Amino acid sequence: MNRSIYLLKRIALALPVILFGLTVTFLILYRGPLDPANAILGQDAAPSDVRRLRVALGYINPDGSPVPLWQQYYGVMSDLLLFDFGNSWAVQRNVSVASIIVSRMPATLWLGFWSVMVALVVGIPTGFFAGLRANSLSDYVASGGGIVWRAMPNFWLAVILAGSLTAGGLMSWYRHFPCGPNENPCAWRTDVVTTPSEVSNLFSTIDLFTGVPVLEMLFIPVPNGFNLLIAFKWILPAALVLGSASMGNEIRIGRTAVLESINSKYVETAKAKGLSPRRIIVKHVGRNAAIPLLPVIMGEFYLLIGGSVLVEKVFSINGLGNLFFRAIIVPDIPVVMALVFIFVLINVFVNITQDLLYTVIDPRVTLEDTG
Amino acid sequence: MASQSPPDADADPSADGDMAANGEEPLLSVSNLQTVFYTDKETIYAVDGIDFDVKRGETVGIVGESGSGKSVTARSIMGLIESPGKMLEGSSIRFDGQELTEFSAEEYQAIRGSGIGMVSQDPQQSLNPVYTVGNQIMEALEVNRGMSGEPARQEAIDLLEAVAIPDAARRLDEYPHEFSGGMRQRAVIAMMLACDPEFLICDEPTTALDVTIQAQILELLRDLQAEHGLSIIFITHDMGVIAEIADRVNVMYAGEIVEQAPVEELFADPKHPYTRGLLEAIPGRTEQGEQLRTIEGDVPTPNAPAEHCRFAPRCPVAFDACERIPPQPVTVEDGDEHTASCLLYPEGETEAERAEHHRAAAGERRRGRAESGGEP
Amino acid sequence: MSKVTERTQTEGGRETLVSVENLKKYYGGEGMFADPPVKAVDDVSFEIRRGETFGLVGESGSGKSTLGRTLVQLERATEGRVLFDGRDVTTLSGDELKQWRRNAQMVFQDPESSLNDRMTIGEIIMEPLSAHGWKTKQDRRERALELLSEVGLQEEHYYRYPHQFSGGQRQRIGIARALALEPEFVVLDEPVSALDVSVQAKIITLLEDLQAEFDLTYLFIAHDLSVIRHICDRVAVMYLGKIMELGETGELFESPANPYTQSLLSAIPRPDPTADRQRITLPGTPPSPRDPPVGCQFSTRCPAKIYPEEYDDLSDDVWDAIERFREVVRERSRQELGLVDQARLRLGLFSKYDDIDEAVADLFGGLDAPEAVTDAIESAREQVKAGNPDAAREALFDEFNGICDRERPVLQGVSDSGQQSYCHRHAPEYEPPETVLQRRSDDE
Amino acid sequence: MASSTNTQNAEPLRRDDSTVLSRIADNPWPAARWVAVMGVLVLLELGALLGGFLNVVEALLIAVTGLAEVTVGLVSSSLAAGILGFQQSAASTLSGLRADTEGIPTLLSRDVIPNQGYQPGGTGAWEGPFLGLEPAYAWALRLVLVLAYALVLSYWLFRGWLVFREHYRQMEWSPTDDVVDKLRTHRWGQFGIVILVLFLTMGLFGPAMGPTTVEQNILSPYTEDSRIEYYNAESGSVETVFAGEANFNAKSIGSQDSNVGPMTYDDYGRFHPFGTLTNGRDLFTFMMGGARISLIVTGIAIGLGTLLAGGLAMVSAFYRGSIDLGVLTLADGIVSVPRLLLLIMVSAVFANTWLGNILDGGFLLAVVFGLTIWPFLWRAVRGPALQVAQEAWVDAAKSFGQQPSIIMRKHMFPYIMGYLLIYASMSAGGIIISLSALSFLGNGLGISPPTPAWGRAVSLGQGLVSGPSWHISFIPGAMIVLLVTGMNAFGDGIRDAIDPESDTGEGGETTAAGGGG
Numbered sequence A: 001m002n003r004s005i006y007l008l009k010r011i012a013l014a015l016p017v018i019l020f021g022l023t024v025t026f027l028i029l030y031r032g033p034l035d036p037a038n039a040i041l042g043q044d045a046a047p048s049d050v051r052r053l054r055v056a057l058g059y060i061n062p063d064g065s066p067v068p069l070w071q072q073y074y075g076v077m078s079d080l081l082l083f084d085f086g087n088s089w090a091v092q093r094n095v096s097v098a099s100i101i102v103s104r105m106p107a108t109l110w111l112g113f114w115s116v117m118v119a120l121v122v123g124i125p126t127g128f129f130a131g132l133r134a135n136s137l138s139d140y141v142a143s144g145g146g147i148v149w150r151a152m153p154n155f156w157l158a159v160i161l162a163g164s165l166t167a168g169g170l171m172s173w174y175r176h177f178p179c180g181p182n183e184n185p186c187a188w189r190t191d192v193v194t195t196p197s198e199v200s201n202l203f204s205t206i207d208l209f210t211g212v213p214v215l216e217m218l219f220i221p222v223p224n225g226f227n228l229l230i231a232f233k234w235i236l237p238a239a240l241v242l243g244s245a246s247m248g249n250e251i252r253i254g255r256t257a258v259l260e261s262i263n264s265k266y267v268e269t270a271k272a273k274g275l276s277p278r279r280i281i282v283k284h285v286g287r288n289a290a291i292p293l294l295p296v297i298m299g300e301f302y303l304l305i306g307g308s309v310l311v312e313k314v315f316s317i318n319g320l321g322n323l324f325f326r327a328i329i330v331p332d333i334p335v336v337m338a339l340v341f342i343f344v345l346i347n348v349f350v351n352i353t354q355d356l357l358y359t360v361i362d363p364r365v366t367l368e369d370t371g
Numbered sequence B: 001m002a003s004q005s006p007p008d009a010d011a012d013p014s015a016d017g018d019m020a021a022n023g024e025e026p027l028l029s030v031s032n033l034q035t036v037f038y039t040d041k042e043t044i045y046a047v048d049g050i051d052f053d054v055k056r057g058e059t060v061g062i063v064g065e066s067g068s069g070k071s072v073t074a075r076s077i078m079g080l081i082e083s084p085g086k087m088l089e090g091s092s093i094r095f096d097g098q099e100l101t102e103f104s105a106e107e108y109q110a111i112r113g114s115g116i117g118m119v120s121q122d123p124q125q126s127l128n129p130v131y132t133v134g135n136q137i138m139e140a141l142e143v144n145r146g147m148s149g150e151p152a153r154q155e156a157i158d159l160l161e162a163v164a165i166p167d168a169a170r171r172l173d174e175y176p177h178e179f180s181g182g183m184r185q186r187a188v189i190a191m192m193l194a195c196d197p198e199f200l201i202c203d204e205p206t207t208a209l210d211v212t213i214q215a216q217i218l219e220l221l222r223d224l225q226a227e228h229g230l231s232i233i234f235i236t237h238d239m240g241v242i243a244e245i246a247d248r249v250n251v252m253y254a255g256e257i258v259e260q261a262p263v264e265e266l267f268a269d270p271k272h273p274y275t276r277g278l279l280e281a282i283p284g285r286t287e288q289g290e291q292l293r294t295i296e297g298d299v300p301t302p303n304a305p306a307e308h309c310r311f312a313p314r315c316p317v318a319f320d321a322c323e324r325i326p327p328q329p330v331t332v333e334d335g336d337e338h339t340a341s342c343l344l345y346p347e348g349e350t351e352a353e354r355a356e357h358h359r360a361a362a363g364e365r366r367r368g369r370a371e372s373g374g375e376p
Numbered sequence C: 001m002s003k004v005t006e007r008t009q010t011e012g013g014r015e016t017l018v019s020v021e022n023l024k025k026y027y028g029g030e031g032m033f034a035d036p037p038v039k040a041v042d043d044v045s046f047e048i049r050r051g052e053t054f055g056l057v058g059e060s061g062s063g064k065s066t067l068g069r070t071l072v073q074l075e076r077a078t079e080g081r082v083l084f085d086g087r088d089v090t091t092l093s094g095d096e097l098k099q100w101r102r103n104a105q106m107v108f109q110d111p112e113s114s115l116n117d118r119m120t121i122g123e124i125i126m127e128p129l130s131a132h133g134w135k136t137k138q139d140r141r142e143r144a145l146e147l148l149s150e151v152g153l154q155e156e157h158y159y160r161y162p163h164q165f166s167g168g169q170r171q172r173i174g175i176a177r178a179l180a181l182e183p184e185f186v187v188l189d190e191p192v193s194a195l196d197v198s199v200q201a202k203i204i205t206l207l208e209d210l211q212a213e214f215d216l217t218y219l220f221i222a223h224d225l226s227v228i229r230h231i232c233d234r235v236a237v238m239y240l241g242k243i244m245e246l247g248e249t250g251e252l253f254e255s256p257a258n259p260y261t262q263s264l265l266s267a268i269p270r271p272d273p274t275a276d277r278q279r280i281t282l283p284g285t286p287p288s289p290r291d292p293p294v295g296c297q298f299s300t301r302c303p304a305k306i307y308p309e310e311y312d313d314l315s316d317d318v319w320d321a322i323e324r325f326r327e328v329v330r331e332r333s334r335q336e337l338g339l340v341d342q343a344r345l346r347l348g349l350f351s352k353y354d355d356i357d358e359a360v361a362d363l364f365g366g367l368d369a370p371e372a373v374t375d376a377i378e379s380a381r382e383q384v385k386a387g388n389p390d391a392a393r394e395a396l397f398d399e400f401n402g403i404c405d406r407e408r409p410v411l412q413g414v415s416d417s418g419q420q421s422y423c424h425r426h427a428p429e430y431e432p433p434e435t436v437l438q439r440r441s442d443d444e
Numbered sequence D: 001m002a003s004s005t006n007t008q009n010a011e012p013l014r015r016d017d018s019t020v021l022s023r024i025a026d027n028p029w030p031a032a033r034w035v036a037v038m039g040v041l042v043l044l045e046l047g048a049l050l051g052g053f054l055n056v057v058e059a060l061l062i063a064v065t066g067l068a069e070v071t072v073g074l075v076s077s078s079l080a081a082g083i084l085g086f087q088q089s090a091a092s093t094l095s096g097l098r099a100d101t102e103g104i105p106t107l108l109s110r111d112v113i114p115n116q117g118y119q120p121g122g123t124g125a126w127e128g129p130f131l132g133l134e135p136a137y138a139w140a141l142r143l144v145l146v147l148a149y150a151l152v153l154s155y156w157l158f159r160g161w162l163v164f165r166e167h168y169r170q171m172e173w174s175p176t177d178d179v180v181d182k183l184r185t186h187r188w189g190q191f192g193i194v195i196l197v198l199f200l201t202m203g204l205f206g207p208a209m210g211p212t213t214v215e216q217n218i219l220s221p222y223t224e225d226s227r228i229e230y231y232n233a234e235s236g237s238v239e240t241v242f243a244g245e246a247n248f249n250a251k252s253i254g255s256q257d258s259n260v261g262p263m264t265y266d267d268y269g270r271f272h273p274f275g276t277l278t279n280g281r282d283l284f285t286f287m288m289g290g291a292r293i294s295l296i297v298t299g300i301a302i303g304l305g306t307l308l309a310g311g312l313a314m315v316s317a318f319y320r321g322s323i324d325l326g327v328l329t330l331a332d333g334i335v336s337v338p339r340l341l342l343l344i345m346v347s348a349v350f351a352n353t354w355l356g357n358i359l360d361g362g363f364l365l366a367v368v369f370g371l372t373i374w375p376f377l378w379r380a381v382r383g384p385a386l387q388v389a390q391e392a393w394v395d396a397a398k399s400f401g402q403q404p405s406i407i408m409r410k411h412m413f414p415y416i417m418g419y420l421l422i423y424a425s426m427s428a429g430g431i432i433i434s435l436s437a438l439s440f441l442g443n444g445l446g447i448s449p450p451t452p453a454w455g456r457a458v459s460l461g462q463g464l465v466s467g468p469s470w471h472i473s474f475i476p477g478a479m480i481v482l483l484v485t486g487m488n489a490f491g492d493g494i495r496d497a498i499d500p501e502s503d504t505g506e507g508g509e510t511t512a513a514g515g516g517g
Helices: A003-031 A036-041 A047-057 A069-081 A097-132 A137-151 A154-165 A197-202 A214-218 A225-242 A244-262 A265-272 A277-314 A320-329 A333-361 B013-022 B070-078 B105-111 B133-145 B149-162 B181-194 B211-228 B239-245 B263-268 B273-280 B351-371 C002-011 C064-071 C094-101 C121-131 C137-150 C155-159 C167-179 C197-214 C225-231 C249-254 C259-267 C316-334 C339-347 C356-364 C371-385 C389-400 C433-443 D002-014 D020-026 D028-044 D046-075 D077-103 D135-168 D175-184 D187-209 D214-219 D243-248 D283-319 D321-336 D339-350 D355-389 D392-399 D404-441 D454-461 D471-498 D507-514
Strands: B028-038 B043-054 B059-063 B085-087 B092-095 B116-119 B199-203 B231-236 B248-253 B256-262 B329-331 B339-341 C016-027 C038-049 C053-058 C079-084 C104-107 C185-189 C217-222 C234-239 C242-248 C411-413 C420-422 D227-232 D237-242
Touching (some): A003 A333, A003 D321, A069 A333, A097 A137, A097 A225, A097 A277, A097 A320, A154 D471, A225 A244, A225 A277, A265 B116, A277 A333, A277 D404, A320 A333, A320 D339, B028 B351, B043 B059, B043 B231, B043 B248, B059 B239, B211 B231, B211 B239, B248 B273, B256 B263, B256 B273, C016 C064, C016 C217, C038 C053, C038 C064, C038 C217, C053 C064, C053 C225, C064 C185, C104 D392, C121 C137, C121 C155, C137 C155, C197 C225, C225 C249, C234 C259, C242 C259, C316 C371, C356 C371, C371 C389, D020 D028, D028 D046, D028 D135, D046 D355, D135 D187, D175 D187, D175 D471, D187 D283, D187 D471, D214 D243, D214 D283, D227 D243, D283 D321, D283 D355, D283 D454, D339 D404, D392 D404, D454 D471
Parallel strands (some): B116 B199, B199 B231, C053 C217, C104 C185, C185 C217
Antiparallel strands (some): B028 B043, B028 B085, B028 B092, B248 B256, C016 C038, C016 C079, C234 C242, C242 C420, C411 C420
């Protein structure tokens, strides 16, 4: 099958998935026992205010009759699919949801990028190492570490790590690294509610508050050196926590993948050709072992989205996860709907990418198989 | 020379020298090869003290049913036995004047490919699925012949053409899964030829293939052998294939070689009851409509050193002594190229004499093992 | 031969039990973006007589297993009819189908996978009985024990699991299960292929004994011709979804009429090193069942192919080279280009087809071909290089097509005893295949 | 026929399937011995076992009726209300029964081995605890005995299977034997089993294991029943105080003078093995209470998820084609909304509604977990299901006309079950983590206070980690790590036992185990 036809087919199959996710979210938010007007205005608001708000929010018509659910559904969905997210109800009243999301996005992207990197850089080599020395002491240490690492809840790890980084904690030196105790710009903060300016400046070539389309954010500009260091230092503990589960998975899967590949017939044939062990491992084992790792690496994005809520909350990072949490507590339905929509899109995008990547790294996978 | 009564085959080292002078030294000489596997429950003597030679330019067949230890023999020669398997002390594999069992990992790596190549049963799994066929052939060229770049590519094309793959230049850039089964096996053979070995071990190379494709591969191997002067060990369970390709045949049963003979002699006049049974069980040799002869019972797992004839429980002509004495190879034909490990031989002796002959030979062999520390 | 004649004498004429009429089984090919269907079985007709063993032999991919599975309704036929005792079973469904299934059972190839290894032998053998509500539980039990001894196993094996048995014994259990419902017809799908020779002989003997005892009719599928020769009364040879030749076993093996059968028979290694015979080694590989030849299925590899008259004087070597070149071009026309390659092709930057030169040089290098041939090859090569392998394929077809390339032959009688063969050469205007093959082997 | 030669040998086989009971009658001793010991073990703890049993029954009842309510509620709210009424009355009956079982004497109860008391005069022998031991020792003794009892009971149940296998089973060997034998040499898997047994014990026998009870210390610390006696050093006399008041003076809030750390006593002579929380409640008791609700929610969720995943995997593997594609799309759709976000959403929306109040909010979470976890399990077992659907024995069953439902049950399910068990145990870890993550977030999410929940303890201690009250956050998290590790070890053990060569590459495990929490 042609790659472009395949891509079209794959996207066509993704549509019901997106619609399903959004519909479930819509039903929970609109059909569930939520009363945003009361929640926003408080229990003892004047009935006329409540009524006016309800009209504004689209729950009832100006004449007082309720807007039918399907009509609400149609309105919400068509707006979403046209990337028209509307204005926030509560988090930042009457500010456009798009601009709120855009302003929070850099922190989450920065966090996500480093948590993926941390997991990749530590997890895969460790897993390969353990697989190559299967059943040795170092294997037990590495894979045992991976198992425990994976079992640690993100939020708990975050609490413990944040605790030991604060004054008096075991790792309080980290706060002053690399500038020494008194230099403010280097100090590491858990108490910030806003994204540090260094992080905002990382992305300074894009004007964050003019409501540029979300996708533009993906063209990440080149940051400047010192800001990069500060921003890296600021994000590292959180990234370490957020990457932890994936890191454990990668150690584990990497280990079994290497073991499986090393016991295969083609490795035996490679030996029969007279290849050196080094060459066999680097060339013949390495690439085959990468195949089962692909879904793990792609799965990281999934873990990331959920985990960001917790990690951003503990480390007071003002990103999308934190925004989602605040929005659902308040509740601010447009913000929640928009965020869910974005997350679903990311998810579907990651899945399609994974399928395409499969065909690239594993020549046996044909495009038909993955549909 | 090749023929010998194995227990004392390597007793006289000076004999080797003489033979070299005659230019008759076998290219490969396996003697008392013992490969065991240690599992949780038991120790399996997968290959239990076998001896055979391969001369330059000849094809030696090893034939046997599943579990007879033929593949383990191949892997032992290639030095591919890994834990929980182990080659016991006292095993000897002499290749081109070198003792392979004493080789270090690096030395073995050097002899593999350029010295001994191997083609195994499943061509699907012996090629790395994520690299093109050309890549894998050129890799062999690079490692064993130091070729790279355009010359290597041209050589790879020539090799594929030599194994009769059409449109070789395009095929070079295809992945193994895009090849059909027969072509894959050709590609593996081409890859091994790229190493330019003197010696090729073919471990059931045609078992997974259809007959017409099998015929192509057998023909190819014969041509290549003539062209490159290859020595070949050909392992199979198919008596028909053995009859076609081998010059001499070793029949294996439960880790032991029970009969060795030139191919015509083996088929014309099989001596060991097992070989006879095997030949009679083949459909198509007998008249149609006639009942096939069968061998009762199953192949045993050799989980202890032989203290008796392993075939005795299934043997139609077994007698008491078979349960007590491990038979040793005996020359059964003039010209001493034909041996059988069976208490029915040497012919012309009484039962008691034969039993005594084998008992003595077995004792000698055991002593030989004990001296070299082979007996576990 | 002896077996056939004996039976015919004792039982008189044989009636037809299974009659297959124009059966087709295609896979896939539905939907908008799908590839063309795989024609696993492509318009096949034959009859199986009551009480005989009908052999079906062919190489992998010939469609023999699919045909067997379609006969017992494990696969639904795409087209055609299967008459069992005169009744079309492809139209059955529901209870009718279930009732009919008692008559036709199957024994599978792989003894490792054909038995559910979480069930005891007793449960396995009793399952068909329970599924059909056969008598009482006690009776079913009795029957299972009976069957165990029938296939040469012990009754104490009743409470054991398949893991505790060897391959041969497992195959016996599979046979016992197939016989549980007392079928008339059993499809044996390569029942001995996975077994060692000595075990194989025992299973074959058992199958013969059971057939005699229960008046069974067998469809015996195998790729091993010697097994087929031993056990079958009549045999059909399949290639690429089509029956190439059909006839009584002895006759077919002694005097094969079809070039494919002849090549196949000559390819079997004989356990006799002194045998000296002429081998026909078939060149190339079978074409894809998604894209079978327009004419005779075997035409791409046939050693007795009929060539167009204008090229009468070409040598066999040149014809071989032409046929291999056509195969190369056919393969290339099936190759798909990625997006990048397509773009480069449009821009004229594409060079992936240049290596066709190498193939031409390899095939025609040492040959002395007449100008007409070299011109045709040359223009095809240019077209391939221009990125048009489809056109090259067409052009080669137009230039070199004979009747074998253009038209499908028909399965026609070639002897008085009902031997039939699928080959154009049986028509009176052509030389018969035997002569051609004999000449070819004499030339070598 | 050959059978005639064999009749003697076959006689026992020819008889009708003898039932297990008749085989026991033939050879009663091994069974009798096993039953006798089992009887003693049960009698020792009859009250606690019955209580635990009723707990499970109640959770199941609530789960089933709850599901019915939700489904029926879509059609008719009055009918749903009826079911709710039934649920409440049944639950209260069960609670009453449970109260009755508390009257049944149990050996290892806090009545028999009490640990609360005081030292008259501030030093010397203790008044109240068992044998006058120090409360710490009395408590430790009871704890050890309970744990030992649980381990012995589990072993004895396993022993029952061994007795059956040795004396009463008709098969000399079965594939299950291999699995069990492999597990018996699999240390890592055994570690998992022991951890699981320990945590199940906490769920079942929790009330007897804590130094105090959830009722007295956490839920109603100001009732008359919750008065405790202590020696007041200032007045020099034994006084009584509400547990709640005592808690107030036993807070751990991170400063040196207001902290009750692990393995210490507070001012009221109460022993705190894990220290106290920021509100002075006993952390160990809190943990035991949290274990119960966590295990109930996880159990319901995994049960529901496994049921859906197993059934759909078999159906999609058997029929394939568009059914498979349909399930795939549904699964992708559910997975497309990250589970933790969905949970947060549902939890927040339904907080303080009747649905959000069943099982202190746990029921709703369990259902959402169940409905969102099955796609992962389904994906993980779809491979094995497709594989088994292609085995020749499935073809064989089709060829003699076996019904699809029976083919799935008999020929496919036994193979998938092992994989389901593996992935279920690994996903269960993810559920535990996510559940505590919700409780950690608070704000009406997760298990509603004051019912103990592990995540809430971590949340309470947030910010105190670097000080003397580190235990509040640290210990609950460590317990979660231990439990999740144990579940993964159990899954690994099963995997190695059923299929030593299987790969772990597929996605089911990855996302299931991490859970995003």
